[in-house]
Amino acid sequence: MRPVLPVLLALLVLAAPAHAQHDIRVLKPIGIDTEGSLTAYPAELPDGSVVFGADDGIHGSELWRSDGTTAGTTLVADLVPGPRGSDPDGMVPVGGRVYFTSNRAIWKTDGTAAGTSEVAKFPTGEPAAKARSAGPLDDDLPNRGLFPLGAGVAYRTYMGERGLPVIVRTTPQGLAPIEGFPRPEPGDHLELKASTGDELLVAHRSGFFRTDGTAAGLRRITTFDGVGIGDVKTVGGYAVVNAGIEQNTALYVIAPGATQATRLAAASPMMRVLGGVLYFAQADGLYRWAPGGSVTKVGDGTPTAPWISSYGGYDIAKAGDTVFWATPDAQSFRRLRTAAGPVPGPAHDPTVITPIGAGRVVFWAKDDRDAPGTGEYLWVADASGVRRLTNTARSPRPLNVTRSGIVFLDYSAAGGELWRTDGTPEGTVLVADINRRPLGSRPTGAARVGARVVFGTWEDGSLWTTDGTEAGTAKLRANGTSGNWLLPWGLFSDGATAYFTGQDDWLYRTDGTADGTRPIRGGIDQSSFSGLGRLGSAFLFSANAELWRTDGSAAGTRSLQAPSAWFAAANDRTMLLTRLYGSARTDGETVTDEPGLRDAVAVPGGFLSARSDGLYTLDADGSSARLASAVQYQQGLLRVGERVIFIAGANWRWHSADLSGRDVTELNLVGGTVQWATTVGDHAYVVTAKDYDVYLYRTDGTNAGTVLLHRYEDVDSDRTPTDFAAFDGAVYFSAFDFEHGYELWRTDGTPQGTGLAADIVPGPGSSEPLDLIGADDFLFFSAYSVEYGEEAWRVRRAAPLVPGNPEPPPVTIAPVLEPERAAAAPPGGYPVKVLRPSVTVQVKRLRTVRGVKRWRVTGQLQGTGCSGRVRVDLGRGDRRLKTVTARVTRCRFNVVLTTRSRSGRWIAVRTVGAQSVRSRSVSVR
Numbered sequence: 032m033r034p035v036l037p038v039l040l041a042l043l044v045l046a047a048p049a050h051a052q053h054d055i056r057v058l059k060p061i062g063i064d065t066e067g068s069l070t071a072y073p074a075e076l077p078d079g080s081v082v083f084g085a086d087d088g089i090h091g092s093e094l095w096r097s098d099g100t101t102a103g104t105t106l107v108a109d110l111v112p113g114p115r116g117s118d119p120d121g122m123v124p125v126g127g128r129v130y131f132t133s134n135r136a137i138w139k140t141d142g143t144a145a146g147t148s149e150v151a152k153f154p155t156g157e158p159a160a161k162a163r164s165a166g167p168l169d170d171d172l173p174n175r176g177l178f179p180l181g182a183g184v185a186y187r188t189y190m191g192e193r194g195l196p197v198i199v200r201t202t203p204q205g206l207a208p209i210e211g212f213p214r215p216e217p218g219d220h221l222e223l224k225a226s227t228g229d230e231l232l233v234a235h236r237s238g239f240f241r242t243d244g245t246a247a248g249l250r251r252i253t254t255f256d257g258v259g260i261g262d263v264k265t266v267g268g269y270a271v272v273n274a275g276i277e278q279n280t281a282l283y284v285i286a287p288g289a290t291q292a293t294r295l296a297a298a299s300p301m302m303r304v305l306g307g308v309l310y311f312a313q314a315d316g317l318y319r320w321a322p323g324g325s326v327t328k329v330g331d332g333t334p335t336a337p338w339i340s341s342y343g344g345y346d347i348a349k350a351g352d353t354v355f356w357a358t359p360d361a362q363s364f365r366r367l368r369t370a371a372g373p374v375p376g377p378a379h380d381p382t383v384i385t386p387i388g389a390g391r392v393v394f395w396a397k398d399d400r401d402a403p404g405t406g407e408y409l410w411v412a413d414a415s416g417v418r419r420l421t422n423t424a425r426s427p428r429p430l431n432v433t434r435s436g437i438v439f440l441d442y443s444a445a446g447g448e449l450w451r452t453d454g455t456p457e458g459t460v461l462v463a464d465i466n467r468r469p470l471g472s473r474p475t476g477a478a479r480v481g482a483r484v485v486f487g488t489w490e491d492g493s494l495w496t497t498d499g500t501e502a503g504t505a506k507l508r509a510n511g512t513s514g515n516w517l518l519p520w521g522l523f524s525d526g527a528t529a530y531f532t533g534q535d536d537w538l539y540r541t542d543g544t545a546d547g548t549r550p551i552r553g554g555i556d557q558s559s560f561s562g563l564g565r566l567g568s569a570f571l572f573s574a575n576a577e578l579w580r581t582d583g584s585a586a587g588t589r590s591l592q593a594p595s596a597w598f599a600a601a602n603d604r605t606m607l608l609t610r611l612y613g614s615a616r617t618d619g620e621t622v623t624d625e626p627g628l629r630d631a632v633a634v635p636g637g638f639l640s641a642r643s644d645g646l647y648t649l650d651a652d653g654s655s656a657r658l659a660s661a662v663q664y665q666q667g668l669l670r671v672g673e674r675v676i677f678i679a680g681a682n683w684r685w686h687s688a689d690l691s692g693r694d695v696t697e698l699n700l701v702g703g704t705v706q707w708a709t710t711v712g713d714h715a716y717v718v719t720a721k722d723y724d725v726y727l728y729r730t731d732g733t734n735a736g737t738v739l740l741h742r743y744e745d746v747d748s749d750r751t752p753t754d755f756a757a758f759d760g761a762v763y764f765s766a767f768d769f770e771h772g773y774e775l776w777r778t779d780g781t782p783q784g785t786g787l788a789a790d791i792v793p794g795p796g797s798s799e800p801l802d803l804i805g806a807d808d809f810l811f812f813s814a815y816s817v818e819y820g821e822e823a824w825r826v827r828r829a830a831p832l833v834p835g836n837p838e839p840p841p842v843t844i845a846p847v848l849e850p851e852r853a854a855a856a857p858p859g860g861y862p863v864k865v866l867r868p869s870v871t872v873q874v875k876r877l878r879t880v881r882g883v884k885r886w887r888v889t890g891q892l893q894g895t896g897c898s899g900r901v902r903v904d905l906g907r908g909d910r911r912l913k914t915v916t917a918r919v920t921r922c923r924f925n926v927v928l929t930t931r932s933r934s935g936r937w938i939a940v941r942t943v944g945a946q947s948v949r950s951r952s953v954s955v956r
Contacts, residue, residue: 054826055824058497058499058825059497059822061471061504062469062473062490062819064446065469066467066470067448068086068447069084069465070118071083071120071131072122072428073431074122075432076129076142079432080434082107083097087466089114090106090109090113091115091116092118093108093116093117093119094131094140097462098435099435123176123178123184129141130177130179135152136153137150137184150184152205152206179228180200180226180228181229183200183201185199185209186199187199196220198231210246211247212233212240220234221234227269228265232265232270232272238251239254241270252292255292258279261274261275264302266307267322270284271295271311271320280298296313299313305354310329317329329354350389351386352390353369353414354370355374355412356384364379365379366378369414374412374413374417375415376417378397378417379397379398379399380407383430386432387411391411391454392411394409396408396417408420408423408425409459420459423442437451438450445464448463468817469820470490471822472490472491472821473488474486474823475489476521476802477813478529479524479526481527482808483496486522486811489518493516494509495507499811499827507543507548508539511537512537517535520557520558520560521557521560525564528583529541530570530572532556532560532574538552538574551584551588552585555579559574559575560572563578564606566618568619569581569619571617574595575595577594578590578617591617591622592622593615596609596614600630602633602638604651605651605653606619607631613626614627618652628642629641629643632668635690636650638651639670639675640656641677643663646664646688667685667707669715671730672713673689674689674690676715676717684697684702685702687733698734700719700730701719701721701726702719705748705751706718707751711755714736714780715730715731716740723744723746725742725746726739727739727766738781743766744768750767752776753765754803755803756803758805760779761784762777763805764776767797769795770795770927772797773799774789774791774800775791775826798815800813800824801813808828809825809828872888872890903924903926
């Protein structure tokens, strides 16, 4: 692991409204994992190093290089300066270089910055008519990878609006389509099958072709006219093809320059070229063939045919003079073997077999001693046996050879990073933790239990409890009944007890203490579990497509022998339920169908229920429906103090009624197709969306008591405020605006007292607060921050204001880790950003609202530490009409400008402060 470099010791002041502020901070940094960095698998260079794509958390996804050592793992080139990155991908070794796609272009590299250059840009879209007549390519990226061809590469893409397939190659002048194929038609089959280096082998609707990239060099392989082309391999300039239709298939060889093929053997399910020799499978074993030679069998006469792995690779490799391959055994597993016989050991289903020395290979495989379904480990083997190198089961990944050992992508507390093995357990180590940004424990669900809150974490699959303090935050249970991670799911609470399921499909209960956290009953499918609530002495839930009840004991947990349903309303003796088709009521022992019920609320003496033709009253046992008001009910029935609110009528308007279902009035709220509400105490918080704006209301069910708290302008209807929770005389919730992203908001029930509570990720980035739960002494929520990743947070009561000092202290969080800005990083140190002063600006015209013209101004800033503020000026002619400032976060800024001016305008952006850079101006209309 790398040493921690000095950090910028600056406190981030969280923006908040002028009302008294609470203490908002992370509960306890539980998580230890960091962000993974690898974004593209490595490709090998001739000098024994590899290049790959990685994101260090500073530069975005860029090109990196490693020789298998920490000191030898460095950033090659920052192709797109700033945190966005260039996303290198599709790496292919060609002639001592590696070609790859990045930033809408093809690049090549020798592993150095000076040796990394752009080969050709992808075209940026042409008019359809011009595309068909002149033949330029569209802006589609290669969809089948890069294939070597001469001194460059080729790939398949599609052309024009008709989507015609075409093969494209790189030339010194840029990209050029390969001509000569039969006239393409929509839906044509055109597939690059293989490359000899000098020629491509291409399967087309009308036949099989070889081409050197020129129209004159295109030749048809007449042997395969009208037959299917399968796997193709090249060896020594020869092509070996699996071809045929249905049962008439065979393995064919095409000599260099030939247009006819020669039958080599029966069709093979597997071919692999190792050291200039083709190895292929037949029904009775493994065979080999080299150009100019004959076909010979590998090993004795035992039928030990190689097996194709589910990973998609071939389970065969040659280490020195020894060939290792995987063969099926009597237990339907696959075992590693050599020509001398099976390799002993508990590893089965080996895949990605890779040589690591003479007579030695490493590979991924499962362990006989594990339970079924467990992932693969990394192993080393020679003819004498196998040895496991890793202790954590993972999915197989590519293995690349470097001069310091084999490198591979693996996961640990460092995230998905580059690892190395020399074939020994002690030599299997993390090469470099390229991205050290924390992931956090990633809370998953929460519930209140008395004065405490319980929550799950994804990082280690545990159940945690907290009283709102760091000292009172502790792990309750880590493992399920099977011994594997618990991974709690559900967490439905009746206020004192929470119920949930684990990945072992057991039902659990917890009261927030270790002794009170225990399994109840097995056989409860985790994915189907949903809590409904308490009724008398029982807790009701849906699971396994049925309704269940439990009293917290195994004996008291049983199915009610009725289909699963959703909660509608409950009193102390009856629960009303709705289903996808139909509805029901239950006393906790038996279930009775109750046709027509859409929604309900408990009222004195019984229920008020909503049906398609109006509001009905029900007795306390949920029976005897009586029409109260004939309104066209739609959705959203909620009790708000002494009234109920709901959506009704053809115009989808909010209405209100008294608890008898009468006295129906329409509320003065903006309507729309996206509407919902939630009750907090004696008020409802109603969200509506219309004309690209989102409205937040507070209502007590009367027009006099309905107030618009906030209007979120130009916000998508799927970004509505959520997770409302009461705490300390206020209501907290999660809301989105373009200036702050999704952050924590607070309201005291007035428009003036509604605003941002904490901008945890400053600027337009989002902390995405979730699972807000108000307890006695604290408000619990989960959120993302740059410093901690995704963790549990809390709000504590505000300290009393000191007389004579009416302004409360600002809310702060701890320092954010940032790399030290220096000219160069020490070997193995945290990567350093080289700053180049510049500013980029993008302006998007927004919709005009009541004559007010609006623009969203965004951009990136480099050379100023990627923080601070920028000044955005809106002008006309030589006169500045308006000036606003925007906060810079992670080198980006985002602001909206408005004006009623009708003449020509311009927008200019410059930095604020001493480190000013030249402003950029944009003309707008």
